[in-house]
Amino acid sequence: MLSLIAARELEQKKQRNQERIDNNRETIEDALRKLEEYRDKGEMSEIGYYDAFKLQTEQEDYHANVTRLKLAGIWDEIIGLLRRYELPDEFECREEWVELGTRFRCLMEPLDIANYYRFSTDKDTGPYMKPEDGSGPRPSRYRYPQRWLEHVNRKPTGYIDSCFRFEVEDLRIRIHTSNQKQNRDAAFEKVKDRVLKLEEYVLQWVEEEKLRRDLFFKKSTFVKWRWELPERHRMKSGIATLMGGKGNEPAFFS
Numbered sequence: 001m002l003s004l005i006a007a008r009e010l011e012q013k014k015q016r017n018q019e020r021i022d023n024n025r026e027t028i029e030d031a032l033r034k035l036e037e038y039r040d041k042g043e044m045s046e047i048g049y050y051d052a053f054k055l056q057t058e059q060e061d062y063h064a065n066v067t068r069l070k071l072a073g074i075w076d077e078i079i080g081l082l083r084r085y086e087l088p089d090e091f092e093c094r095e096e097w098v099e100l101g102t103r104f105r106c107l108m109e110p111l112d113i114a115n116y117y118r119f120s121t122d123k124d125t126g127p128y129m130k131p132e133d134g135s136g137p138r139p140s141r142y143r144y145p146q147r148w149l150e151h152v153n154r155k156p157t158g159y160i161d162s163c164f165r166f167e168v169e170d171l172r173i174r175i176h177t178s179n180q181k182q183n184r185d186a187a188f189e190k191v192k193d194r195v196l197k198l199e200e201y202v203l204q205w206v207e208e209e210k211l212r213r214d215l216f217f218k219k220s221t222f223v224k225w226r227w228e229l230p231e232r233h234r235m236k237s238g239i240a241t242l243m244g245g246k247g248n249e250p251a252f253f254s
Helices: 002-022 025-044 049-055 059-083 089-093 095-118 140-153 161-175 181-207 221-228 231-236
Strands: none
Touching (some): 002 059, 025 049, 025 059, 049 059, 049 095, 049 221, 059 095, 059 140, 089 140, 095 140, 095 161, 161 181, 161 221
16 A cells, blocks of 8 residues: 555656656747857857857857756756656657757757867866767766657667767867877878768768758868868868868858
């Protein structure tokens, strides 16, 4: 009898938690709209929101960081409840939360990556995530929504679109740790397969119109990274055709 009462009380607690989390949806959506406005304004200024956030030179960048921290706190609370089994079992399958989680992950995670590499956190704790298995400091607030989407689609996400910026940052560091060209060429050969895979996905996302034009701004981290790759690779790469055929000048979205 006592176990039945305890079980009923637990379910009631889960429902109360879900109602409280549901009441936060409007706050989450409002914060996401602010970040979308920040992203769109950056594109108008010919600097992507990723690079603008990483530089932190304008007042808007500060406000975006405040919004980022607010969203991170809300989602960390949600994930904490899930980890303690204090939300209904079906919560992670609810369509509205899968969609909101995906929107949150794709918009917010690039800012977390920008913040991570802005402060060179990788020097103390390693890369944002390990390329080989995805483990590492990457927050659970992104891992969980990714799994929700994979569960609904019944297939792995594959290349994690919201972690694209991490790949660029990590490859750039691994290739350019040395100022000597010979050492850089050797470093490139060690990660060449990752570079080719990244370029393959960029081409795919271009065809599917999933990329925003800020990626190809001349001063973007991505374009700078492309320009720093060995010339023999850059000139033959499929991405070179997107970037004016020269491998370093974006001719895309013109």
